[in-house]
Amino acid sequence: MKLLAVGDIHLGRLPTRIPKDFALAHSELGPAAAWRSTVDLAIREQSSAVLLAGDVVESERDFFEGFRELKAGVAKLTEAGIDVVAVAGNHDVEVLPRLANTLGKDSGFTLLGEGGVWQSHRIDDGASQVRIWGWSFPQRTVRTSPLSDAQFDRNAGIELGLLHCDLGQTKSAYAPVTRAELAQCGLDGWLLGHIHAPHALTTENPVGYLGCLSGMDPGEPGAHGPWLIELGEGRIREIRQVPIAPLRWEGLRIDLNALEDSGDLEQVLIAKAKHLDDALSAHGAAPKAIGLRVKFVGRPAHECALADCKTGVHFPIGNRHYFVEHIEAELLPEVSLEELAKREDPLGLLASRLLLLDRPASDLDRRALIESASKHFTEQLQNRAWRELESNADRCSEEAVIEQLRTAGTSALLKLFAQQYGAH
Ligand SMILES: [Mn+2]
Incomplete structure (x- = not known):
C-alpha cells in the first residue's frame, strides 16, 4: 500500500521575491500548483490515501481560493479511489472544518480530531491495513501538549500519527510536544506539520516534519514536496520525499x-x-x-x-x-591577512586568529583556539532551544568548528575593515 503525506500547503499564499518580468507566472509557482502536482502524483503512484498535516489553507480570507483548489483536488483523488485524510493546523483552524462540512461526508475527505479530540481513520486495501490517528487545532493557539492525555489502543496493522504541532518547543503556543512524548505513544510513525523545513525521515525513524509542500521564500531553501510512504508486511518499507515543488x-x-x-x-x-x-x-x-x-x-x-x-x-x-x-x-580586502596580523588592534588580532586556522594540525596555538571554540559550541548546544535540532551531532566535529570560525571570523574582519576604511 502506498500513502502520500503532505506538509503545510498554505493554499492562498503566493511565493514572494520573484522578478516582475519573470518567464513564469506566480500562480504556476505557488502552493496551488504544488497541490495539483501532488494530486497527479498520488494518482500516478496509485496511492491509497493522501494525508494532510494541517495549514492546508493560509487563512480565513483564502477560503474561496483554498476551497476551489482543495475541492478540485479531492474530487480528482476520490474519483481515482484515493482517500484524503487531514488535520487542521493553527492557520486553518476554522477554514478546514468549514471545507469538510461543505464537501460533505461522502466526499472522500476526512477531517480528523475536530475540536481537539483524537480520532482515527482506517485504510484497508485488502492486502495491508493502516490506521491514521489525528488531532486538529480547536483554536488558533494551544499551549498544552495534545499528547498529554492521549490514549492509543493498538490494533494489528500499521498505526501512524498525523499532527500539526511545535516539536521540542515546550513554551510554544502552537501545540508543544516533545520527541519523548511521541515515542511513548507506541505508534509506528509521526507525520508532522507546522515547521516548514523538512526532517530527513527514514524507515528507521519515520518521525518528524514533512516540511511545507513548496518553499515560498528564500528562507525555505532546498527540496520540498510530498512524502511517498510504502507499507507492506506490517511495516513501513520505504519513505521518501518526492521533490515536485x-x-x-x-x-x-x-x-x-x-x-x-x-x-x-x-x-x-x-x-x-x-x-x-x-x-x-x-x-x-x-x-x-x-x-x-x-x-x-x-x-x-x-x-x-x-x-x-x-x-x-x-x-x-x-x-x-x-x-x-x-x-x-x-x-577579502586587497591587503593580505599577514599584513593585517602585524597590527596591534582588534583587526590585527582577528587576522592572526584566522591565520592560525591555516597552520598544521599539530600547532599548539591552533589546537587551543579550536578546543576553546569547541567547548563554547558544545555548551551552547546543550541549551534547551537548540537541543532538539537534528543536525547538532555534526556541529561539534573539528571540521565544522573550523568552518564556523573561518566564516564568522572572516565576516567580522570584513566589517571591521569596512568601518575603518569604508566599503571596498
Ligand atoms: Mn502552522
Missing part, C-alpha cells in the same frame, strides 16, 4: 579566488547555476523555477565588476528558469 530556492556561493580572468561575472554565475542544474537533474528534482541567493566570496585576483550582476536577472537553463533573488559579496 515547482519553485525551489538555493544558495549559490561563488569563490572569486578560483576565477581565472576578470570576465563577466554574470557568465560565471550562469556557469555555476548550470552545475547546480546538473546536480538537481541527477537527483530527480523537477522544479520549474529556481530562485538564487548568490554570495560572492574570496579575494579577487582581478578587478571584478560586481555591479554588473543584478538582483532580478533571470535566464533559462534547459527547461528550467533561474532568477537571482539577492546578491551579496564578502570579499
Whole structure:
C-alpha cells in the first residue's frame, strides 16, 4: 500500500521575491500548483490515501481560493479511489472544518480530531491495513501538549500519527510536544506539520516534519514536496520525499579566488547555476523555477565588476528558469591577512586568529583556539532551544568548528575593515 503525506500547503499564499518580468507566472509557482502536482502524483503512484498535516489553507480570507483548489483536488483523488485524510493546523483552524462540512461526508475527505479530540481513520486495501490517528487545532493557539492525555489502543496493522504541532518547543503556543512524548505513544510513525523545513525521515525513524509542500521564500531553501510512504508486511518499507515543488530556492556561493580572468561575472554565475542544474537533474528534482541567493566570496585576483550582476536577472537553463533573488559579496580586502596580523588592534588580532586556522594540525596555538571554540559550541548546544535540532551531532566535529570560525571570523574582519576604511 502506498500513502502520500503532505506538509503545510498554505493554499492562498503566493511565493514572494520573484522578478516582475519573470518567464513564469506566480500562480504556476505557488502552493496551488504544488497541490495539483501532488494530486497527479498520488494518482500516478496509485496511492491509497493522501494525508494532510494541517495549514492546508493560509487563512480565513483564502477560503474561496483554498476551497476551489482543495475541492478540485479531492474530487480528482476520490474519483481515482484515493482517500484524503487531514488535520487542521493553527492557520486553518476554522477554514478546514468549514471545507469538510461543505464537501460533505461522502466526499472522500476526512477531517480528523475536530475540536481537539483524537480520532482515527482506517485504510484497508485488502492486502495491508493502516490506521491514521489525528488531532486538529480547536483554536488558533494551544499551549498544552495534545499528547498529554492521549490514549492509543493498538490494533494489528500499521498505526501512524498525523499532527500539526511545535516539536521540542515546550513554551510554544502552537501545540508543544516533545520527541519523548511521541515515542511513548507506541505508534509506528509521526507525520508532522507546522515547521516548514523538512526532517530527513527514514524507515528507521519515520518521525518528524514533512516540511511545507513548496518553499515560498528564500528562507525555505532546498527540496520540498510530498512524502511517498510504502507499507507492506506490517511495516513501513520505504519513505521518501518526492521533490515536485515547482519553485525551489538555493544558495549559490561563488569563490572569486578560483576565477581565472576578470570576465563577466554574470557568465560565471550562469556557469555555476548550470552545475547546480546538473546536480538537481541527477537527483530527480523537477522544479520549474529556481530562485538564487548568490554570495560572492574570496579575494579577487582581478578587478571584478560586481555591479554588473543584478538582483532580478533571470535566464533559462534547459527547461528550467533561474532568477537571482539577492546578491551579496564578502570579499577579502586587497591587503593580505599577514599584513593585517602585524597590527596591534582588534583587526590585527582577528587576522592572526584566522591565520592560525591555516597552520598544521599539530600547532599548539591552533589546537587551543579550536578546543576553546569547541567547548563554547558544545555548551551552547546543550541549551534547551537548540537541543532538539537534528543536525547538532555534526556541529561539534573539528571540521565544522573550523568552518564556523573561518566564516564568522572572516565576516567580522570584513566589517571591521569596512568601518575603518569604508566599503571596498
Ligand atoms: Mn502552522
